[in-house]
Amino acid sequence: MKTFAALLLGATALVGTSALAQTTLTIATVNNNDMIVMQKLSKDFEEKNPDIKLNWVTLEENVLRQKITTDIATQGGQYDIMTIGMFETPLFGEKGWLSEFKDVPADYKLDDVLKSVRDGLSFDGKLYALPFYAESQMTFYRKDLFDKAGITMPDQPTWEQIGQFAEKITDKDKEIYGVCLRGKPGWGENMGQIGPVVNSYGGRWFDMDWKPQLTTEPWKEGVTTYVDLLKKYGPPGASSNGFNETLSLFASGKCGMWVDATVAAGFLTDKKQSQVADKMGYAHPPIGKFDKGNHYLWSWALAVPVSSNEPDAAKKFIYWATSQDYIKLVAKENGWAAVPPGTRTSTYDTPEYISAAPFAKLTLETIQTANPTDATQEKVPYRGISYVGIPEFQSFGTAVGQKMSAVIAGQSTVDEALNESQKLVERTMKQAGYPKK
Known part of the structure; x- marks a missing residue:
């Protein structure tokens, strides 16, 4: 009976493990302050999506660019999410190396994202990355x-x-x-x-x-x-x-x-x-x-290489990290002045942000005039x-x-x-x- 009980417990454990099987997303990002905040707050995403585990690869800017370019050009599949910018996105998109963001969920409110930023992350009218923050x-x-x-x-x-x-x-x-x-x-x-x-x-x-x-x-x-x-x-x-x-x-x-x-x-x-x-x-x-x-005009943005085996889960994370709700989460945790700037019209329509960030209007002006x-x-x-x-x-x-x-x-x-x-x-x-x- 003990042998049977042990087998039964082992089988139960296996079933439990299977039920909790997770999708792991490897995210390559730059070691800038806002990305470090994103990594800290990503526990919110993991709590809401217990079937997805995040694996972070945080690198210095020059190293990040070298590794990402090598991986995507060789279709290495090392990363599910890449932090890239307005230089790489159109070039990678043109070559067919990135997964297009089409049929974006209505509650994401894509039209709220500044048009100049969307255009900079597109090629031939197709959107290939979503902005985490934008800057001039x-x-x-x-x-x-x-x-x-x-x-x-x-x-x-x-x-x-x-x-x-x-x-x-x-x-x-x-x-x-x-x-x-x-x-x-x-x-x-x-x-x-x-x-x-x-x-x-x-x-x-x-x-x-x-x-x-x-x-x-x-x-x-x-x-x-x-x-x-x-x-x-x-x-x-x-x-x-x-x-x-x-x-x-x-x-x-x-x-x-x-x-x-x-x-x-x-x-x-x-x-x-x-x-x-x-x-x-x-x-x-x-x-x-x-x-x-x-x-200049620049955006650090999040994109999904076509070599990723988990494009849907990757996009789910990107929608979370570049959403209005994420901006509100940063404001709650760190104050309105610390929210990722330059991406959404709604941010600049928020009185709390304008009050807390004396630089807000100048930031928006320089982004819009670049x-x-x-x-x-x-x-x-x-x-x-x-x-x-x-x-x-x-x-x-x-x-x-x-x-x-x-x-x-x-x-x-x-x-x-x-x-x-x-x-x-x-x-x-x-x-x-x-x-x-």
Whole structure:
């Protein structure tokens, strides 16, 4: 009888295990603050969907892009959900590598998602990713330092003014640096910031015949401006600082100004995470000679590769993570100022958010005025503001970023770096068969 009872218990255990069988979703995401919050709050999703288990792979931005591109191009099937952006989504969608979001549930309220963001995550009218947050750029500054120096930040500063202000508020003895900017190499790291500066001085990556333009005067002027600011008024080791490192510097009170992604505003106004939360000021991103292309449009979004074995479960999670209800969950847990910005009209129609987030209207304005199809003074054959919307940009954008980082580190000059960059981009484009016929 004992043997029979043991067998019966074993069979019951097997039945129980079968009944609780779970679908595991592997999610590849970037190590930005908002994604870390998403991971923490995802227990809400798992409680509502006990048959789905989430496996998180959280990576630094450059590493994430390398791993995702390799996996999706080889159909490796390592990830069920990928965190990608406006650069990758149309390219991957065109190649048939992503599962289309069609027949989106009515209660998701897709029309509430900002049209410019939806369009940036589409190809040929088909939607291939849903935005977790969207961003443009703004100028963050310390109002207390400006008051002490007797200066006023205009609503629309120029890069020349940023230099003048930085000189007055820099106090290296106290580890206060007038301006912090990204120096870490990467097409989405330092080049994501340098690109709009070059645009605002009248530059472009290519002419209409796909000939690189990196040795033109606007490139020299834009890059020199950026590099000089960091060399004169920036923190030590700026050549290795990316978004997260610079965010940490500003939040710890070591930066007087910072021009970067609008999404940082929610973190910087959080008194639990920012030492300067009550000292924050916000202005439009600076311009050089022109107000065209001086700020980008970007979204970190969630997509499902066609290699996923669980596309329905993956989309179920994405609907949860990019929904109005998720935004309300973040507001409940962390306060309205901390909610993922830039994705939904309803967020900006919420009085609690507008009241808690003094940066909200500026964020929305910069997102809505960034135009990836018209971002340069002279015509170009590509789409994008901070990037060139072709597959080859991942390679040459990062290679040029390495040259720029070397200049910031004092290992090269602007002219040397741009001449070398011109040659490597020419070589890449020739090998890729440009101009395409």
